[in-house]
Amino acid sequence: MNLKRLNILTILFLFSLIGFGQNSHESTPQSVASEAPVTQHSAEHKEEGFKIGDMIMHHISDAHQIHFGGSLYMPLPVIIWHEGHLDIFSSSHFYSVNEHGELDYHDYKGYRNHHEMIEFVGENAGHDAHGHKVLDFSITKSVFGMLLILSLMVFIFKSVASKYLKNPKTAPSGLQNMLEPFILFIRDDIAVPSLGQKKAERYLPFLLTVFFFIWMCNLLGLVPFLGGFNITGTLSITVVLGVLVFLITSVSGNKHYWGHIFWPPGVPAFVKVILVPIEIMSVFIKPAVLMIRLTANITAGHILILAFVGLALLFGQKSELAGYGVGAGSVLFMVFMYCLELLVAFLQAYVFTLLTALYFGDATQEHHHEEHGHSDVGHAH
Amino acid sequence: MEAGVSQGLAGIGAGIAAIGAGIGVGRIGGSALEGMARQPEASGDLRSNMIVAAALVEGVALFAVIICLLVAIG
Numbered sequence: 026m027n028l029k030r031l032n033i034l035t036i037l038f039l040f041s042l043i044g045f046g047q048n049s050h051e052s053t054p055q056s057v058a059s060e061a062p063v064t065q066h067s068a069e070h071k072e073e074g075f076k077i078g079d080m081i082m083h084h085i086s087d088a089h090q091i092h093f094g095g096s097l098y099m100p101l102p103v104i105i106w107h108e109g110h111l112d113i114f115s116s117s118h119f120y121s122v123n124e125h126g127e128l129d130y131h132d133y134k135g136y137r138n139h140h141e142m143i144e145f146v147g148e149n150a151g152h153d154a155h156g157h158k159v160l161d162f163s164i165t166k167s168v169f170g171m172l173l174i175l176s177l178m179v180f181i182f183k184s185v186a187s188k189y190l191k192n193p194k195t196a197p198s199g200l201q202n203m204l205e206p207f208i209l210f211i212r213d214d215i216a217v218p219s220l221g222q223k224k225a226e227r228y229l230p231f232l233l234t235v236f237f238f239i240w241m242c243n244l245l246g247l248v249p250f251l252g253g254f255n256i257t258g259t260l261s262i263t264v265v266l267g268v269l270v271f272l273i274t275s276v277s278g279n280k281h282y283w284g285h286i287f288w289p290p291g292v293p294a295f296v297k298v299i300l301v302p303i304e305i306m307s308v309f310i311k312p313a314v315l316m317i318r319l320t321a322n323i324t325a326g327h328i329l330i331l332a333f334v335g336l337a338l339l340f341g342q343k344s345e346l347a348g349y350g351v352g353a354g355s356v357l358f359m360v361f362m363y364c365l366e367l368l369v370a371f372l373q374a375y376v377f378t379l380l381t382a383l384y385f386g387d388a389t390q391e392h393h394h395e396e397h398g399h400s401d402v403g404h405a406h
Numbered sequence: 407m408e409a410g411v412s413q414g415l416a417g418i419g420a421g422i423a424a425i426g427a428g429i430g431v432g433r434i435g436g437s438a439l440e441g442m443a444r445q446p447e448a449s450g451d452l453r454s455n456m457i458v459a460a461a462l463v464e465g466v467a468l469f470a471v472i473i474c475l476l477v478a479i480g
Contacts, residue, residue: 314465
């Protein structure tokens with residue numbers, strides 16, 4: 026029970042980060058002067074009408090605040106390391122919400138929020154001032170979503186595990202019942218065929234974590250009115266997953282694995298000259314392709330859904346009747362895309378986990394007979 | 407958005423990537439269906455392998471889509 030309360034407190038603490046946003050806006054009067062060129066830019070943007078490209082990019086990119094719709098923004102903490110000191114403040118200092126529900130950006134304390142990337146321009150800098158790089162450790166929308174998913178996962182799996190420990194002999198029920206098929210599916214159909222019964226136990230925690238993390242992050246990105254999370258569609262998060270797979274594969278590679286890369290058995294010497302560089306490159310390319318496959322699939326799905334919605338709005342600008350007509354058709358297509366994206370959410374998690382298990386199996390391979398003089402067959406790519 | 411020459415070529419590139427994805431996944435689906443027609447009791451196995459292969463082929467096509475998106479945006 027104490028652990029459960031701790032997890033509930035964790036989730037409540039994350040939501041209390043909203044409190045960061047309730048700082049007073051005493052800095053806004055000074056920044057009005059530098060606000061003028063920026064607002065002019067956004068004023069002419071409004072007269073041009075609905076820009077579908079901007080809307081799509083806004084919804085799939087990471088941001089320093091969560092836009093729930095209309096004028097409802099939830100600012101997130103900005104954590105910057107610049108020239109030896111740490112600055113922590115709420116991102117609401119960077120913007121003010123105008124009457125159209127859009128954000129007018131202005132500088133704060135020498136920092137500028139330029140297209141959701143923070144750079145240092147110094148006090149009273151002009152519109153085209155050159156920005157210096159800062160180290161940005163902010164809790165952005167994707168980081169916030171990821172922390173949410175992680176605390177949810179800890180909560181769910183801790184309670185399921187404690188249930189298994191308390192009554193090991195009874196039939197599963199509730200949450201345990203729902204998760205058991207998936208956990209057994211990963212153990213019996215992904216981990217054991219690639220790694221063998223003995224070694225599967227070592228890599229199963231990582232495989233399970235990666236599978237459920239990716240699946241839940243993909244699903245969070247599909248929830249409609251929550252502010253449009255795109256966690257696994259951010260390259261920075263998938264690159265970490267790829268790097269982890271690369272590290273674990275390389276560290277657990279035994280001499281057969283490295284031997285087969287640098288000295289492929291059973292091929293003549295002139296083929297070795299071509300094959301060895303390719304094998305060396307594939308050590309880096311395989312995790313990179315894992316990363317790109319996941320990001321691209323999820324982002325492409327989000328772009329398609331947003332494009333259908335935007336299409337209805339685009340036509341609605343020309344004439345209201347056209348808007349309704351196109352809207353009806355586009356809603357049907359969008360619902361179809363949503364069903365497809367639900368499938369893709371599970372499928373991408375499954376493919377990532379399957380390929381990771383294959384790479385681990387490759388790395389920990391046993392010595393097999395080389396009577397046919399074949400090169401490695403396990404290169405699923 | 408204003409479309410310059412590079413954006414237009416990026417659009418053509420995305421279209422070619424879609425052709426690649428269509429041909430690849432089409433062939434996978436076709437041979438899977440053919441196998442299911444020959445041996446209906448294997449259709450469960452064939453279906454899961456078909457989905458895995460389709461995901462891998464689509465990964466490569468979406469790689470090209472990402473490149474075109476990067477060209478069009480930045």
